[in-house]
Amino acid sequence: MNVRGKDYRAVWMDGRDVVVIDQRLLPHRFALLRLRDHRETAEAIRTMIIRGAGTIGATAGYGLAQACIEAARLRDRRSFRAYVRRARTTLIRTRPTAADLKHAVDRVLAASESVTGVDGAVAAGLAMAARIADEYVERSRSIAEIGLPLIRRRARILTHCNAGWLALVDWGSATAPIYLAHRRGRDPFVWVDETRPRNQGAGLTSWELLQEGVRHAVIADNAGGHFMRRGDVDLCIVGADRIAANGDVANKIGTYQKAVLAHENGIPFYVAAPSSTVDPLCPRGDAIPIEERDEDEVHWVGGVTSQGRRARVRVTPPGAAAANPAFDVTPARYVTGIITERGIFKPREIRQCLSAM
Numbered sequence: 001m002n003v004r005g006k007d008y009r010a011v012w013m014d015g016r017d018v019v020v021i022d023q024r025l026l027p028h029r030f031a032l033l034r035l036r037d038h039r040e041t042a043e044a045i046r047t048m049i050i051r052g053a054g055t056i057g058a059t060a061g062y063g064l065a066q067a068c069i070e071a072a073r074l075r076d077r078r079s080f081r082a083y084v085r086r087a088r089t090t091l092i093r094t095r096p097t098a099a100d101l102k103h104a105v106d107r108v109l110a111a112s113e114s115v116t117g118v119d120g121a122v123a124a125g126l127a128m129a130a131r132i133a134d135e136y137v138e139r140s141r142s143i144a145e146i147g148l149p150l151i152r153r154r155a156r157i158l159t160h161c162n163a164g165w166l167a168l169v170d171w172g173s174a175t176a177p178i179y180l181a182h183r184r185g186r187d188p189f190v191w192v193d194e195t196r197p198r199n200q201g202a203g204l205t206s207w208e209l210l211q212e213g214v215r216h217a218v219i220a221d222n223a224g225g226h227f228m229r230r231g232d233v234d235l236c237i238v239g240a241d242r243i244a245a246n247g248d249v250a251n252k253i254g255t256y257q258k259a260v261l262a263h264e265n266g267i268p269f270y271v272a273a274p275s276s277t278v279d280p281l282c283p284r285g286d287a288i289p290i291e292e293r294d295e296d297e298v299h300w301v302g303g304v305t306s307q308g309r310r311a312r313v314r315v316t317p318p319g320a321a322a323a324n325p326a327f328d329v330t331p332a333r334y335v336t337g338i339i340t341e342r343g344i345f346k347p348r349e350i351r352q353c354l355s356a357m
Contacts, residue, residue, distance in 0.1 A: 052167020057100030147177030161252035163239025247332030247347020248285025
């Protein structure tokens with residue numbers, strides 16, 4: 001995607017370093033961050049310097065490739081394997097809900113263990129990590145094409161959180177059809193949920209849409225139902241962090257509310273995600289682990305003052321407790337369809353996505 005006239009991905013590898021767009025600084029500052037080893041990469045995932053299921057997956061894959069490079073100094077194949085497997089555990093523990101993270105890390109691990117010799121293992125790990133990132137780009141481009149027919153001219157679309165190119169290496173999932181519709185002259189309009197407590201909609205989705213020139217308005221999370229009831233929303237498209245085998249969907253906290261409201265108001269509710277987000281070993285949404293994050297994310301809000309200085313202010317009274325689940329589960333019955341790079345599937349048919357060509 002384009003930023004100030006230059007094309008970027010959300011993450012890539014440069015030599016031994018993993019390079020990411022530092023999402024903590026957006027929308028007020030655009031900067032790149034170099035992660036020098038797999039531990040720095042794991043910490044960047046854990047602290048949400050980068051976030052979004054696909055970008056987490058690609059970054060974690062690169063992180064395990066870094067671990068392969070680091071382990072090469074050991075030269076002994078058994079020591080190499082033990083080091084890389086420990087790195088795998090470090091990376092997987094960073095964000096428990098996202099299916100893409102484990103999917104990518106295990107593919108890089110399998111590639112590195114499929115060849116003999118340390119040098120060959122390093123090369124295989126690096127090649128697989130690069131392949132995974134490229135696959136996310138191709139999948140998101142396909143999601144754009146497959147989802148495009150859902151967006152008629154001047155359609156009004158409601159999103160939740162950020163499922164844009166920052167979250168899926170390039171193009172995005174929920175935003176991919178929107179970007180393509182815009183480029184094809186359909187002039188879509190997007191209602192952007194702010195998505196408390198981390199405000200990824202207000203800070204990231206809005207910033208992305210501005211770069212692309214897509215018409216939109218940021219709305220408070222509680223305003224979505226108002227616009228739906230008034231007839232100002234034609235469809236909803238959200239992303240996903242994990243999709244269970246029965247079609248239940250885990251996504252950013254607040255997604256469930258929007259799905260129920262869309263159902264009540266007769267508005268189509270679509271989930272857009274690459275097939276790697278589908279977890280066939282997870283039978284239903286209740287089995288998806290829901291990440292509980294630090295309550296300070298609820299107590300404190302960051303931004304820029306009128307003088308242009310970054311600041312962090314508390315919005316709750318001292319001594320108050322807070323709960324901070326990062327995701328919720330939307331039951332399959334509220335999902336109209338799941339847009340993947342392999343087609344649009346009914347939730348009950350989502351297993352077919354894994355075998356469709």
